[in-house]
Amino acid sequence: MNDKTAIIYSSVDGQTLKICNKLKDSLQQSNPNIVLFSIDDFNEDVSQYDKLIIGASIRYGVHNKKVIYFINTHKKELDSIKTAFFSVNLVARKSEKNTPATNPYVIKFFKTIDWTPTVVEVFAGKLDYKKYPYFDRIMIQFIMWMTKGPTNINTEIEYTNWEKVKKFGMQLGNM
Known part of the structure; x- marks a missing residue:
């Protein structure tokens, strides 16, 4: 069975979108049901997806407010499906800050929201x-x-x- 999967991104300079496109290409090798949306363009019903992946970049130490609003608004639906979140930031260029447990922006992000995705990752930008x-x-x-x-x-x-x-x-x- 192919899961219907959405990838939603927030990208300032394009690197998060580039990463999302790589993930989409990778996932489409075994599942054609992958769709990619900018956070600005997503107005679908979250519950129609089996998996939802959110990629968000950092600018001046914070993730896009629309990503936070989206998560807070759709928490119930997100909690009922498989989810992933990844952050893209330049601090992650340092080996001691390139995991979800050690990246200060990811740590801060999850302290400000009430959501625990199935999988979390961080990438350097x-x-x-x-x-x-x-x-x-x-x-x-x-x-x-x-x-x-x-x-x-x-x-x-x-x-x-x-x-x-x-x-x-x-x-x-x-x-």
Whole structure:
């Protein structure tokens, strides 16, 4: 039986969407019933899905408020199906902060909501200063300076561990 699965994402610079597309491609190899939605476009009935995966990026230390609202609004339905949540953030580039139990943003996120997904993961994002508007670039450079990361405006580094994404996709397929 193929589970009907929705992947919902919130992405600021596109890396979370890129990860969601990789997960979708991986899951579709064994299940054609996978649909992908932006958090801004999802207005489906959650209960029509067997599995729901939420991917959310971080900007200035917080996940998108729409993701939090969605979870709080649909908690009852989410609790009745298999669910997964993953966070994408640059702090996860550090090995000591790249698991759900050690990533400060994921820890903080789950302290602010009353939901426990079936599976939780965290992935490092991408740093691309040239892509950011001026204010964002300055703020992200400051945050990177504070966390001993690269601050050169020509820096473009994809920290995402694609092997970890692949393993997560396999885990979701077996969920």
